Amino acid sequence: MSAPFKKLALIGIGLIGSSIALAARRQGLADVIAISTRKAETLDEARELGLGDIYTLDAADAVRGADLVILCTPVGAYESVMRAIAPALEKGAILSDVGSVKGHVVKVLAPLVPEGVHLIPGHPIAGTEHSGPSAGFAELFAGRWCVLTPGAEVDPAQTERLAGFWRAMGSQVETMDAAHHDMVLAITSHIPHLVAYNIVGTVADLEAATQSEVIKFSASGFRDFTRIAASDPVMWRDVFLTNRDAVLEMLGRFSEDLSVLQRAVRTGDGPALETMFTRTRAIRRSIISAGQETAAPDFGRPHEATPAPVSPVILREHGGGDDA
Ligand SMILES: NC(=O)c1ccc[n+]([C@@H]2O[C@H](COP(=O)([O-])OP(=O)(O)OC[C@H]3O[C@@H](n4cnc5c(N)ncnc54)[C@H](O)[C@@H]3O)[C@@H](O)[C@H]2O)c1
Numbered sequence: 001m002s003a004p005f006k007k008l009a010l011i012g013i014g015l016i017g018s019s020i021a022l023a024a025r026r027q028g029l030a031d032v033i034a035i036s037t038r039k040a041e042t043l044d045e046a047r048e049l050g051l052g053d054i055y056t057l058d059a060a061d062a063v064r065g066a067d068l069v070i071l072c073t074p075v076g077a078y079e080s081v082m083r084a085i086a087p088a089l090e091k092g093a094i095l096s097d098v099g100s101v102k103g104h105v106v107k108v109l110a111p112l113v114p115e116g117v118h119l120i121p122g123h124p125i126a127g128t129e130h131s132g133p134s135a136g137f138a139e140l141f142a143g144r145w146c147v148l149t150p151g152a153e154v155d156p157a158q159t160e161r162l163a164g165f166w167r168a169m170g171s172q173v174e175t176m177d178a179a180h181h182d183m184v185l186a187i188t189s190h191i192p193h194l195v196a197y198n199i200v201g202t203v204a205d206l207e208a209a210t211q212s213e214v215i216k217f218s219a220s221g222f223r224d225f226t227r228i229a230a231s232d233p234v235m236w237r238d239v240f241l242t243n244r245d246a247v248l249e250m251l252g253r254f255s256e257d258l259s260v261l262q263r264a265v266r267t268g269d270g271p272a273l274e275t276m277f278t279r280t281r282a283i284r285r286s287i288i289s290a291g292q293e294t295a296a297p298d299f300g301r302p303h304e305a306t307p308a309p310v311s312p313v314i315l316r317e318h319g320g321g322d323d324a
């Protein structure tokens, strides 16, 4: 039986690109996997790991003849990558990506997409704090959500084709509007990263003696923040540069809520604190029970990263992101 795609081109081969390569290979989703990246050392690493069939520093070469092209670079590189590959894209090909931000991606890519190429942006809500080709693993997407944000002009049959690709790698697929995606992810992923970078940064600024105490006594709470704060600096720089409006909107709400908590602490308002903490405990519990219903198959690999999937809809049910 022939594979669903004849040639899959992955531009950028870090954590996400290499995980797609491994999962697509394992599931037989493409006859040929072509890999392109910017640096020769990264390409050599990908070759040593046996991630693909074709390796090239020329992104246009990689996409030539491909019926599925997925951009897996930091979002800030999209425009230059797109300018390089546009003339070589095959008519009828699906052009997708895995970027953590979607509105900006559409804005940058759409004007450059040649006629006959189907632009269907995507975002697997799965990851770890590790980067590079050796960080990937085939099970990364199993039991996780993948959000697709096709424009209204996209043929639903093409979206379904791409959804099938992600489902075959174990994901659950949801389609939504790019702006809604960016608002939801601002609060579920981008602000938590900003908070982690900030809290770990605060510790880094403490005087040496206090800092060593913090490190010595850091239990799971602070440790969890340090894991998130170890995430790739370039990737996250680009997320905050390209999802500015949604992040600022959610950060405004976050700051207001923090001020309420600050006041409750200052005034010793026990009932207010308890009410707040009871609400948040309920959210955690609903996330866990929703995750259990759709638990990822256990491939036996320690998977410290993204928890099991919760539909982005859950936010609306809990009153967050309601105007997104
Ligand atoms: N890390 C996560 O948890 C996660 C989760 C979901 C989506 N994403 C998104 O996936 C994308 C990739 O993230 P990652 O974690 O795999 O990053 P990574 O740093 O592990 O890999 C990025 C890859 O892109 C390559 N690259 C950078 N600039 C390039 C250019 N101009 N041309 C060609 N290749 C270039 C790098 O060499 C590297 O191979 C990002 O857009 C990110 O927002 C990340």
Ligand SMILES: O=C(O)C(=O)C[C@]1(C(=O)O)C=C[C@@H](O)C=C1
Pocket (backbone or CB within 6 Å): 099, 100, 124, 125, 126, 127, 128, 129, 188, 189, 190, 228, 231, 305, 306, 307
């Ligand atoms: O678990 C992690 O390490 C992640 O940061 C994964 C995570 C997230 O915030 O959930 C990070 C960025 C993505 O775009 C998607 C997933």
